[in-house]
Amino acid sequence: SLRLSRYVSQYVYVLSKMRFTKEYAFFTEPYMYITMNLENMTRVVDHLEHHTYSAQTFDWVYALTGLKHWMADYFHIDHKTLLNSAYSTFPFHWYYYWDFGILGVLFFPLLSGFGIGICYYMMRCTAQIKWVVLYSIGFALIVISFFTNPLLLLGFVSNIFLLWFIHHFFVNQNLL
Secondary structure, rough: OHHHHHHHHHHHHHHHHHOOOOOOOHHHHHHHHHHHHHHHHHHHHHHHHOOOOOOOOOHHHHHHHHHHHHHHOOOOOOOHOOOOOOOOOOOOOOHHHHHHOOHHHHHHHHHHHHHHHHHHHHHHHHHHHHHHHHHHHHHHHHHHHHHHHHHHHHHHHHHHHHHHHHHHHHHHHOOO
């Protein structure tokens, strides 16, 4: 495993045409994820012809209702044509821009930041486990926001609801 990771980092180093020495090759992958998602964002903003008006932001809702693939076919939504490279990452706010333009970039990150701030404040004031869990989810969201937006994924949102359900019906009832 360790030998393989060394070869992978060297491969990414060579493929990325890095200008620093090979002893720092392990910095290549994080660097490429950060720079390529911004490159993808820049390229796509220049080539974006129309907005999708909630098809990305509420993707998890459409996945639950069965409309996700129908909408992608009907509105010709294809993520792959927008990519600039083999890196399929976009910044946190890209999907909001794709849906609603500059207003989406202003509103949705502000709303999520406000929600995380409330969770942090309530965690510090009340020290209840539910606020610790909610703030932990918000912190995880912040940490991985440089290459994706997990709030749009059904798996992430369903885990949030599952944690709420377990806490509300089992932890509060002292059944566990």
